[in-house]
Amino acid sequence: MNEPDASHQPDFWRNLRQQIVAGRPWVDRAVVIACAVATGLVVVAFTLLSEAASDAFAHARAADGPLGGWGAWLALAWTPALTVAVLWFTRRFVPTAMGSGIPQVMAALDDGASEARRGALVSLRVSLHKIGLVSGGLLAGLSIGREGPTVQVGAGVMLHARRWLSPGAGIDAHDLMVAGAAAGIAAAFNTPLGGVIFALEQLTRRRHLSHSSLVIAAIVTAGLVAVSVFGNVTYFGKLAVQPLDGGLFVPGLLVALATGLAGGLFSRLIVVSMQGGADRFSRWRRAHPLRFAAGCAFGVAVIGLVTNGATAGAGATTTRALLEGQQDLPAIYTLLKFCATWLSAWTGVPGGVFAPSLAIGAGIGHDVALLAGVGAERAIPLIALGMVGFLAATTQGPITAFIIVMEMVAGHAMVLSLMATALLASGISRLITRPMYLELAALLMPPPQAQPSAAGGAGDARQPAAAP
Incomplete structure (x- = not known):
């Protein structure tokens, strides 16, 4: 075996002096x-x-x-x-x-x-x-x-x-x-x-x-x-999220499938809403953006009235309560949170869909647990799977989704099930739509001939960028 050439080894003291x-x-x-x-x-x-x-x-x-x-x-x-x-x-x-x-x-x-x-x-x-x-x-x-x-x-x-x-x-x-x-x-x-x-x-x-x-x-x-x-x-405090047991395999699979479909639909709905079209709502939004936003916000307020305020905001409080097995939600909370988030994004106001997506996913996991007759404590892993599945389907970033949710809920015990759900839900979403953030970013890019120069970029910067 050849001895390593000492002349090619780093000179520690010389490098240290150079850094100092x-x-x-x-x-x-x-x-x-x-x-x-x-x-x-x-x-x-x-x-x-x-x-x-x-x-x-x-x-x-x-x-x-x-x-x-x-x-x-x-x-x-x-x-x-x-x-x-x-x-x-x-x-x-x-x-x-x-x-x-x-x-x-x-x-x-x-x-x-x-x-x-x-x-x-x-x-x-x-x-x-x-x-x-x-x-x-x-x-x-x-x-x-x-x-x-x-x-x-x-x-x-x-x-x-x-x-x-x-x-x-x-x-x-x-x-x-x-x-x-x-x-x-x-x-x-x-x-x-x-x-x-x-x-x-x-x-x-x-x-x-x-x-x-x-x-x-x-x-x-x-x-x-x-x-x-x-x-x-x-993010959600100290939780005791346990791994899935064998009896939860089928409900867990249903959660992955449901979040993949719902997340893909949500992502596509957001992109289509921002792109606009020839329909009357898109024409109204282009012609009267403030009036349109008022109409969407009124719809959000009505939904909030029906759910006693559960759909307002990011939904972190509701999500945490679900993870702790304490929340008694309206039967259609998930659907209403879905609609409230979509309408809020459609107004064009500054605000994200990251945390609301977690709330919607948690609602899907909770709903599947109820349909499967799973008790409150055993439903917690399904709620965590719903969070990672819907977030992965919406963003089409499965690795980001499973890492973030795992860290947020201290769910290291169910890392494999979180990863599998994220990959499956994201894969289903890709059958429905292209990645949401890439689509929305493309809407912000001006045509090549309209690309602003360093001297004349101020005028282009005034154009609205309605991307949620």
């Missing part, structure tokens, strides 16, 4: 870490503000709230009015903040996007507006989430680091946006591994990130900031 005396690279690293800290702080602020908005709406419509028994009925006027106000402001001042923000980041990551277009889609200004506008939608009682929007928020904060990086830093806009988006989703769900997988599966189109350690460092730093505020707990 290299001044500017350390400054660049410090800038990236500082922006990662800022991303974590912004996500924390976003979380606190959005939760306060959801709580305020729930308190206002509660029987013991400041409006008494009239709160639930006044929501029929409050929800459309505030929705119109949020949409008007968004269309007037920050049209690229519409929808969830994930398609905007994907469009900004496209190699053909100009600097002006990229800055219009992802920036610190858009991120700060996004926080307030999503919170406004939650205050209105719409069925939207903040987790998807944190992707655009985190990407905008991290992209801001470019102005302080040296020309030789070797860190480009693509890596910064991917790192910020991954850090945002990781801090929002407290799922660091899920953030990494989301970035690799959904966002980056490169075979490898030129600075993979940048993504990890940003996620760890932003995650530490979030953990220091909220504590090192899972």
